[in-house]
Amino acid sequence: MEKIYTLFYSIGQGMKNIKRNRMFSITSIITITASLFLFGIFYFLTSNVQYMVHNMEKSVSVSVFFEDTISEEQIQQIGAALKRRTDVKKVEYISAEQAWEHVKKDMFEDNPELIETFSEDNPLANSSSYEVYIKDVSKQARLVKAIKQMEGVRKVNSSDETAKALTNFNRLLSVISLTIIAILIAVAVFLISTTITVGITVRKEEIAIMRLIGATDFFVQGPFIVEGIIIGLIGSLIPLGVLAILYAQIIKRVNHAFASLSQWLVFLSVKSEFSILVPVCLGIGVGIGLLGSCITVQKHLRV
Amino acid sequence: MEKKASIVSLEDVTMTYPSGVQAIKDLSIDIAKGEFVFIVGASGSGKSTLVKLLLCEVKPTSGKIIVNGKNITYLKHKQVAAHRRRIGCVFQDFRLLKDRNVFENVAFAQKVVGVQNRLVGKNVRRILSLVGVSEKEKTFPRELSGGQQQRVALARALVNQPTLLIADEPTGNLDPKTSMEIMHLLEDINAQGTTVIVVTHDNEIVNQLQKRVIYLKEGQLHSDEENAKYVEDLSIESAHLSQGAFESQEDDEIWGGLR
Numbered sequence: 421m422e423k424i425y426t427l428f429y430s431i432g433q434g435m436k437n438i439k440r441n442r443m444f445s446i447t448s449i450i451t452i453t454a455s456l457f458l459f460g461i462f463y464f465l466t467s468n469v470q471y472m473v474h475n476m477e478k479s480v481s482v483s484v485f486f487e488d489t490i491s492e493e494q495i496q497q498i499g500a501a502l503k504r505r506t507d508v509k510k511v512e513y514i515s516a517e518q519a520w521e522h523v524k525k526d527m528f529e530d531n532p533e534l535i536e537t538f539s540e541d542n543p544l545a546n547s548s549s550y551e552v553y554i555k556d557v558s559k560q561a562r563l564v565k566a567i568k569q570m571e572g573v574r575k576v577n578s579s580d581e582t583a584k585a586l587t588n589f590n591r592l593l594s595v596i597s598l599t600i601i602a603i604l605i606a607v608a609v610f611l612i613s614t615t616i617t618v619g620i621t622v623r624k625e626e627i628a629i630m631r632l633i634g635a636t637d638f639f640v641q642g643p644f645i646v647e648g649i650i651i652g653l654i655g656s657l658i659p660l661g662v663l664a665i666l667y668a669q670i671i672k673r674v675n676h677a678f679a680s681l682s683q684w685l686v687f688l689s690v691k692s693e694f695s696i697l698v699p700v701c702l703g704i705g706v707g708i709g710l711l712g713s714c715i716t717v718q719k720h721l722r723v
Numbered sequence: 724m725e726k727k728a729s730i731v732s733l734e735d736v737t738m739t740y741p742s743g744v745q746a747i748k749d750l751s752i753d754i755a756k757g758e759f760v761f762i763v764g765a766s767g768s769g770k771s772t773l774v775k776l777l778l779c780e781v782k783p784t785s786g787k788i789i790v791n792g793k794n795i796t797y798l799k800h801k802q803v804a805a806h807r808r809r810i811g812c813v814f815q816d817f818r819l820l821k822d823r824n825v826f827e828n829v830a831f832a833q834k835v836v837g838v839q840n841r842l843v844g845k846n847v848r849r850i851l852s853l854v855g856v857s858e859k860e861k862t863f864p865r866e867l868s869g870g871q872q873q874r875v876a877l878a879r880a881l882v883n884q885p886t887l888l889i890a891d892e893p894t895g896n897l898d899p900k901t902s903m904e905i906m907h908l909l910e911d912i913n914a915q916g917t918t919v920i921v922v923t924h925d926n927e928i929v930n931q932l933q934k935r936v937i938y939l940k941e942g943q944l945h946s947d948e949e950n951a952k953y954v955e956d957l958s959i960e961s962a963h964l965s966q967g968a969f970e971s972q973e974d975d976e977i978w979g980g981l982r
Contacts, residue, residue, distance in 0.1 A: 422836075429834065625818070626820055628818075629818055629820065629831075630835055631804075632812055632818075633807065633808070633831075633832045633835045633836070633879075633883070634804045634805065634808035634809075634810075634835065634883075635804060635835040635836075636804045637800075637801070637804075
């Protein structure tokens with residue numbers, strides 16, 4: 421009974437502390453808001469780039485061409501060998517005819533008369549190939565090397581530059597963002613700690629009297645811990661709200677402005693982004709608040 | 724003669740501060756339930772340290788202290804709160820919360836120990852009328868006289884119904900007439916069953932009230948007599964001179980210990 425009462429007292433007193441200590445509380449809230457806002461932005465960037473890379477990976481393939489002298493049987497053997505590899509997701513055989521049809525469609529769609537010059541000759545005769553789809557684009561180089569060493573393989577075409585660049589970009593982005601966020605979180609913890617210290621200093625006399633009357637540690641420290649948690653909570657709810665509105669708007673505008681790139685610019689939905697962002701931000705925010713206040717209470721309210 | 728149950732008992736207590744100051748030396752005292760006792764002595768005689776020992780703010784270097792039938796010599800930090808709830812305290816500087824009115828100051832003590840809100844009002848009003856400041860409920864400490872502030876402090880000390888009341892120099896900031904009023908109030912409280920320990924160096928009140936007097940000198944028991952007179956052998960001036968440096972340091976220790 422006393423514990424429940426003390427809990428309610430702590431919550432009420434914690435809110436009073438925030439009001440009394442307005443300037444510092446607001447500064448702390450702003451710092452947490454800023455760090456979580458940045459965290460959200462970086463999260464949007466990295467998760468979407470990752471998602472796009474993933475989408476690209478699905479369409480990125482390696483083309484395997486054969487020696488002119490190769491037999492059908494050998495082609496099939498190569499195909500089987502490729503399928504056996506664990507890093508290969510899918511192998512597709514493209515005959516010379518299919519390849520030619522593809523080129524015709526791609527390049528001469530607008531000038532069908534040009535095709536006439538080729539008449540019935542398939543300029544891509546002997547250009548049958550395997551399209552090899554890889555599971556992890558970052559391991560493409562190894563696969564290409566392995567395929568090149570296979571007997572009967574003339575040439576391997578790969579177009580991994582885009583995927584590679586995106587992966588590298590994403591890695592860089594993660595490192596930068598994590599560094600910035602770590603610094604901001606440290607600043608936030610420090611600021612909360614300062615806020616609570618001010619609160620404790622202002623109420624030193626009151627705390628001394630509390631102790632004298634026989635207040636438990638829980639009773640003395642509770643309000644300050646609650647203060648930190650509330651600051652953290654507000655500091656994480658504000659950026660979440662702003663980010664939700666912002667993200668929906670950005671997706672809408674980018675898709676509208678770059679309609680031609682819609683094949684590549686596939687964004688994650690607001691729902692799927694926030695199903696992760698909400699718990700993570702709340703966790704970080706409340707965690708920062710808890711950490712900052714606990715450190716301070718341990719430092720100043722120890723007997 | 725049958726011995727009454729004791730509420731405070733010190734056995735060969737010695738207390739040396741980390742700085743090397745030996746504040747209490749081999750002190751043995753026994754105070755029975757319901758007694759009214761003066762603890763007197765010059766500044767630096769160990770009175771303040773004795774109060775701190777009883778409140779578990781400091782621990783003795785050696786010896787044994789029993790309060791309310793409980794050995795508090797090596798009380799764990801977590802048990803200190805429960806121990807203090809059974810002791811009421813008033814001080815020379817009243818220690819009221821300046822930003823709260825009389826009612827809130829007394830109610831605060833009830834809140835600290837987790838009394839339900841609906842009971843708080845009744846308890847506070849009862850105790851305010853007992854100490855005679857009922858009509859000042861909504862007044863803030865700065866608007867009260869010293870005597871009234873000490874009454875409020877007494878109300879706060881008593882509202883949780885302690886078995887023991889410790890008054891550390893309760894009249895130090897009051898004029899002689901008000902001092903006597905407060906002392907009579909303490910007598911009334913004692914008459915209702917609460918054990919009262921008054922720490923003082925005011926020989927005027929000690930000599931008028933004719934109670935048991937425990938006289939400390941340099942941390943040791945000098946005398947312990949019923950209906951005793953207290954004659955300080957140091958002149959008031961020299962006591963105050965030595966007080967300055969020593970007590971300000973002691974004050975820091977009091978607040979430091981409570982933080």
